[in-house]
Amino acid sequence: MTDAGPGETYPRRGGRFRMLNVAVSRMLSVAHRGAAYWRYAVAALLVVMMLATVDIEQLLETLAGASPIWVAVSVVLMITMLALSAANVWLLLRCWTKIPFREFARVYATSWTFGLLLPGQLGDASQVVLLQRRGVPLSASSAAYAFDQFISMTWLVY
Numbered sequence: 113m114t115d116a117g118p119g120e121t122y123p124r125r126g127g128r129f130r131m132l133n134v135a136v137s138r139m140l141s142v143a144h145r146g147a148a149y150w151r152y153a154v155a156a157l158l159v160v161m162m163l164a165t166v167d168i169e170q171l172l173e174t175l176a177g178a179s180p181i182w183v184a185v186s187v188v189l190m191i192t193m194l195a196l197s198a199a200n201v202w203l204l205l206r207c208w209t210k211i212p213f214r215e216f217a218r219v220y221a222t223s224w225t226f227g228l229l230l231p232g233q234l235g236d237a238s239q240v241v242l243l244q245r246r247g248v249p250l251s252a253s254s255a256a257y258a259f260d261q262f263i264s265m266t267w268l269v270y
Contacts, residue, residue, distance in 0.1 A: 194224065209248055223235055223238045
Protein backbone atom coordinates (compact mmCIF):
# COMPACT_ATOMS: atom_id res chain seq x y z
CA MET A 113 0.00 0.00 0.00
CA THR A 114 1.38 3.41 -0.89
CA ASP A 115 1.09 6.40 1.38
CA ALA A 116 -1.64 8.86 0.53
CA GLY A 117 -0.78 12.47 -0.02
CA PRO A 118 -2.35 15.44 1.77
CA GLY A 119 -6.13 15.48 1.48
CA GLU A 120 -6.33 11.91 0.14
CA THR A 121 -7.87 8.99 1.93
CA TYR A 122 -6.67 5.42 2.04
CA PRO A 123 -8.59 2.79 0.13
CA ARG A 124 -8.41 0.39 3.07
CA ARG A 125 -10.34 0.43 6.29
CA GLY A 126 -9.53 3.43 8.51
CA GLY A 127 -9.85 6.30 6.02
CA ARG A 128 -9.06 9.69 7.48
CA PHE A 129 -8.20 8.34 10.91
CA ARG A 130 -5.58 6.15 9.26
CA MET A 131 -4.13 9.28 7.62
CA LEU A 132 -3.86 10.94 11.03
CA ASN A 133 -2.19 7.83 12.42
CA VAL A 134 0.33 7.82 9.56
CA ALA A 135 0.98 11.56 9.98
CA VAL A 136 1.63 11.23 13.71
CA SER A 137 3.73 8.12 13.09
CA ARG A 138 5.87 9.95 10.53
CA MET A 139 6.28 12.89 12.89
CA LEU A 140 7.39 10.58 15.70
CA SER A 141 9.71 8.71 13.32
CA VAL A 142 11.40 11.93 12.20
CA ALA A 143 11.65 13.07 15.81
CA HIS A 144 13.18 9.73 16.79
CA ARG A 145 15.78 9.73 14.00
CA GLY A 146 17.23 13.09 14.89
CA ALA A 147 16.09 13.13 18.50
CA ALA A 148 19.39 14.16 20.10
CA TYR A 149 20.04 16.92 17.56
CA TRP A 150 16.54 18.31 17.79
CA ARG A 151 16.44 18.13 21.59
CA TYR A 152 19.58 20.20 21.87
CA ALA A 153 18.46 22.64 19.17
CA VAL A 154 15.04 23.15 20.72
CA ALA A 155 16.50 23.43 24.22
CA ALA A 156 19.01 26.03 23.03
CA LEU A 157 16.27 27.96 21.23
CA LEU A 158 14.06 27.93 24.32
CA VAL A 159 16.92 29.10 26.54
CA VAL A 160 17.71 31.94 24.14
CA MET A 161 14.04 32.94 23.94
CA MET A 162 13.72 32.81 27.71
CA LEU A 163 16.82 34.92 28.26
CA ALA A 164 15.61 37.44 25.68
CA THR A 165 12.11 37.83 27.10
CA VAL A 166 12.34 37.12 30.83
CA ASP A 167 13.69 39.41 33.49
CA ILE A 168 16.12 37.02 35.19
CA GLU A 169 16.27 39.00 38.44
CA GLN A 170 12.49 38.99 38.74
CA LEU A 171 12.35 35.25 37.93
CA LEU A 172 14.94 34.41 40.60
CA GLU A 173 13.14 36.63 43.10
CA THR A 174 9.84 34.86 42.38
CA LEU A 175 11.41 31.40 42.68
CA ALA A 176 13.12 32.37 45.93
CA GLY A 177 9.77 33.49 47.32
CA ALA A 178 8.03 30.21 46.50
CA SER A 179 7.17 28.08 49.49
CA PRO A 180 8.93 24.68 49.28
CA ILE A 181 5.90 23.04 50.85
CA TRP A 182 3.56 24.37 48.15
CA VAL A 183 6.00 23.41 45.41
CA ALA A 184 6.12 19.87 46.83
CA VAL A 185 2.31 19.75 47.11
CA SER A 186 2.00 20.92 43.48
CA VAL A 187 4.40 18.25 42.25
CA VAL A 188 2.61 15.51 44.20
CA LEU A 189 -0.79 16.64 42.90
CA MET A 190 0.49 16.77 39.32
CA ILE A 191 1.94 13.25 39.52
CA THR A 192 -1.30 12.01 41.12
CA MET A 193 -3.40 13.62 38.37
CA LEU A 194 -1.22 12.07 35.68
CA ALA A 195 -1.37 8.61 37.32
CA LEU A 196 -5.16 8.74 37.75
CA SER A 197 -5.68 9.90 34.16
CA ALA A 198 -3.41 7.11 32.91
CA ALA A 199 -5.29 4.56 35.05
CA ASN A 200 -8.58 5.77 33.57
CA VAL A 201 -7.50 5.16 29.97
CA TRP A 202 -5.65 1.95 30.93
CA LEU A 203 -8.84 0.50 32.41
CA LEU A 204 -10.68 1.31 29.18
CA LEU A 205 -7.87 -0.23 27.10
CA ARG A 206 -7.97 -3.44 29.15
CA CYS A 207 -11.45 -4.09 27.73
CA TRP A 208 -9.76 -4.86 24.39
CA THR A 209 -6.19 -5.89 25.16
CA LYS A 210 -3.74 -6.48 27.99
CA ILE A 211 -0.81 -4.17 28.64
CA PRO A 212 1.08 -3.69 31.92
CA PHE A 213 0.18 -0.45 33.69
CA ARG A 214 3.81 0.61 34.04
CA GLU A 215 4.34 0.37 30.28
CA PHE A 216 1.07 2.16 29.55
CA ALA A 217 1.92 4.90 32.05
CA ARG A 218 5.15 5.61 30.13
CA VAL A 219 3.19 5.87 26.88
CA TYR A 220 0.57 8.09 28.53
CA ALA A 221 3.21 10.41 30.01
CA THR A 222 4.94 10.68 26.64
CA SER A 223 1.70 11.50 24.82
CA TRP A 224 0.80 13.98 27.57
CA THR A 225 4.17 15.69 27.00
CA PHE A 226 3.51 15.74 23.25
CA GLY A 227 0.16 17.35 24.07
CA LEU A 228 1.98 20.21 25.77
CA LEU A 229 4.13 20.78 22.69
CA LEU A 230 1.86 19.99 19.73
CA PRO A 231 -1.26 21.85 18.60
CA GLY A 232 -4.77 20.51 19.06
CA GLN A 233 -5.25 16.87 19.91
CA LEU A 234 -2.11 15.61 18.15
CA GLY A 235 -0.34 14.98 21.44
CA ASP A 236 -3.23 12.95 22.79
CA ALA A 237 -3.63 11.11 19.51
CA SER A 238 0.05 10.18 19.56
CA GLN A 239 -0.93 7.75 22.32
CA VAL A 240 -2.53 5.54 19.66
CA VAL A 241 0.67 5.46 17.59
CA LEU A 242 2.91 4.87 20.61
CA LEU A 243 0.73 1.98 21.76
CA GLN A 244 0.72 0.50 18.27
CA ARG A 245 4.53 0.53 18.32
CA ARG A 246 4.35 -1.54 21.51
CA GLY A 247 2.20 -4.18 19.87
CA VAL A 248 -1.24 -2.96 20.94
CA PRO A 249 -3.73 -3.35 18.07
CA LEU A 250 -4.73 -0.11 16.38
CA SER A 251 -8.41 -0.92 16.88
CA ALA A 252 -7.97 -1.36 20.65
CA SER A 253 -5.91 1.78 21.23
CA SER A 254 -8.18 3.84 18.95
CA ALA A 255 -11.31 2.59 20.71
CA ALA A 256 -9.90 3.35 24.16
CA TYR A 257 -8.77 6.83 23.05
CA ALA A 258 -12.11 7.61 21.37
CA PHE A 259 -14.12 6.33 24.33
CA ASP A 260 -11.99 8.36 26.76
CA GLN A 261 -12.54 11.48 24.65
CA PHE A 262 -16.28 10.74 24.53
CA ILE A 263 -16.45 10.38 28.31
CA SER A 264 -14.49 13.62 28.75
CA MET A 265 -16.77 15.56 26.40
CA THR A 266 -19.89 14.11 28.02
CA TRP A 267 -18.54 15.10 31.44
CA LEU A 268 -17.93 18.67 30.21
CA VAL A 269 -21.43 18.98 28.77
CA TYR A 270 -23.17 17.77 31.91
